[in-house]
Amino acid sequence: MTDHPGDHASLIPAEAREHQGHPAGVVSRSIAAGLDLLTVLGGLGAAYLGWSAVRFVLHTKHFSFPRPSGALLLSAYLVVAIGFLAIAWWVNGRSYGQHVMGLRVTTLRGELLSLPRAVLRAALCVCFPVGLLWAVVSREHAAVHDLLLRTIVRYDWTTRTSRDGVDRGPPAP
Amino acid sequence: MPGDLVARRAGDPLVPPVPDVVVGAASVLLDGLWRAGQVGVRVGRPGVRLLLDPPLLPAHHHPARWVEALARRGRTDRAALLRRRDLLVAAAVPALVDYLAKHVTVTELVRRMLDLDALVADVDLDAVAARLDLDAVASRIDVAAILDRIDLTQVVTEQVDLDAVARGIDLDAVIGRVDLAGLANEVIAAIDLPEIIRESSGSLASETVRSVRMQGIDADRAVERLIDRLRRHRALRPDDGPAGSAAT
Numbered sequence: 001m002t003d004h005p006g007d008h009a010s011l012i013p014a015e016a017r018e019h020q021g022h023p024a025g026v027v028s029r030s031i032a033a034g035l036d037l038l039t040v041l042g043g044l045g046a047a048y049l050g051w052s053a054v055r056f057v058l059h060t061k062h063f064s065f066p067r068p069s070g071a072l073l074l075s076a077y078l079v080v081a082i083g084f085l086a087i088a089w090w091v092n093g094r095s096y097g098q099h100v101m102g103l104r105v106t107t108l109r110g111e112l113l114s115l116p117r118a119v120l121r122a123a124l125c126v127c128f129p130v131g132l133l134w135a136v137v138s139r140e141h142a143a144v145h146d147l148l149l150r151t152i153v154r155y156d157w158t159t160r161t162s163r164d165g166v167d168r169g170p171p172a173p
Numbered sequence: 174m175p176g177d178l179v180a181r182r183a184g185d186p187l188v189p190p191v192p193d194v195v196v197g198a199a200s201v202l203l204d205g206l207w208r209a210g211q212v213g214v215r216v217g218r219p220g221v222r223l224l225l226d227p228p229l230l231p232a233h234h235h236p237a238r239w240v241e242a243l244a245r246r247g248r249t250d251r252a253a254l255l256r257r258r259d260l261l262v263a264a265a266v267p268a269l270v271d272y273l274a275k276h277v278t279v280t281e282l283v284r285r286m287l288d289l290d291a292l293v294a295d296v297d298l299d300a301v302a303a304r305l306d307l308d309a310v311a312s313r314i315d316v317a318a319i320l321d322r323i324d325l326t327q328v329v330t331e332q333v334d335l336d337a338v339a340r341g342i343d344l345d346a347v348i349g350r351v352d353l354a355g356l357a358n359e360v361i362a363a364i365d366l367p368e369i370i371r372e373s374s375g376s377l378a379s380e381t382v383r384s385v386r387m388q389g390i391d392a393d394r395a396v397e398r399l400i401d402r403l404r405r406h407r408a409l410r411p412d413d414g415p416a417g418s419a420a421t
Contacts, residue, residue, distance in 0.1 A: 013387075015387065016383075016386065016387060016390070019390050024393065025389075025390070025394065025397060026393065026396060027389055027392035027393045027396055028389035028390065028392070028393050031385075100382060100385070100386075101385070101386055101389055102386040102389075136396065136400060137400060141393075141397075155390065157386065
């Protein structure tokens with residue numbers, strides 16, 4: 001992927017170079033999604049604790065832990081998760097979990113997602129996470145949201161953040 | 174001869190040896206015959222001349238003509254005999270040589286009978302070499318084919334003192350001709366220093382993350398192989414219809 005003649009010298013280990021630019025499989029993507037889920041839940045937990053701390057400071061005598069409604073919890077989860085994923089994909093092409101697993105989300109032409117497409121993809125992923133399992137049977141390792149939004153997840157261990165610097169890898173299906 | 178008898182040493186036999194006597198007698202006889210022949214030739218030459226060219230007979234009846242005719246016939250027969258001899262030799266010699274070659278090893282015979290060292294010692298090899306056209310000889314040599322058969326790398330490695338060659342190189346002059354600043358810029362551009370700094374300073378650059386990523390890739394490939402195997406197995410199942418139908 002980064003070994004084109006005349007390109008920069010690669011820091012990617014030799015055993016991983018052959019995979020760079022190829023569509024990522026379901027295991028790596030699931031691990032990345034799990035890490036993202038933990039991150040979002042961790043963020044929500046931190047927000048809850050922060051909210052509780054503010055309430056404790058403001059109402060020390062009558063302090064009790066807040067009991068948000070289910071709708072609020074669900075709404076907060078959806079907003080945080082969708083925002084977390086969409087902004088990450090729009091800016092960097094990868095969420096934290098994908099960063100850990102060395103994956104990158106791009107369009108089929110190898111470009112970073114636009115903000116609307118990143119938001120739509122994040123919404124699909126959050127609302128219909130089972131769609132990721134379609135990558136098991138798809139010959140191109142495409143999940144449902146990939147098929148709907150014409151995106152692809154590839155192995156990409158580089159850390160380039162420029163929107164022009166994303167390698168397109170092998171031809172997409 | 175009393176003088177000879179006086180000169181004979183004491184102890185010698187009185188009678189001379191028989192072979193000496195016989196040889197001396199033969200010599201005296203031949204000497205006499207030679208002188209008699211000379212006298213005969215000198216005396217008989219006019220008579221023979223008169224006999225061969227008698228003055229009263231016509232010239233074509235002279236015996237000298239017969240003698241000349243006999244001489245011509247003899248010359249002709251002698252020439253024919255020589256030609257026949259040459260033909261016979263030409264026919265017989267090759268067969269004879271073949272026969273001898275079968276029974277005699279000529280090389281061994283030459284080696285045994287000839288002193289080749291002495292022969293070669295007499296040859297002026299300098300003169301022979303001076304007459305050779307070495308340019309013509311060299312022009313017929315296929316140098317490319319010779320080089321193909323030679324492992325020049327091995328020859329240089331084993332025969333050339335590369336250290337001595339390297340010691341003779343003026344590295345300062347070489348370095349002086351190199352654009353070090355430009356080279357350094359190219360190297361820095363090639364290694365993408367910011368990327369290296371990002372990779373090396375990031376906490377995710379650890380071996381653990383690399384290991385997790387590689388294990389994830391391996392697991393992906395394992396799932397992919399499993400799914401491919403299931404697809405092939407399903408495509409080959411006879412109760413699902415012909416194999417070709419699964420691919421359509």
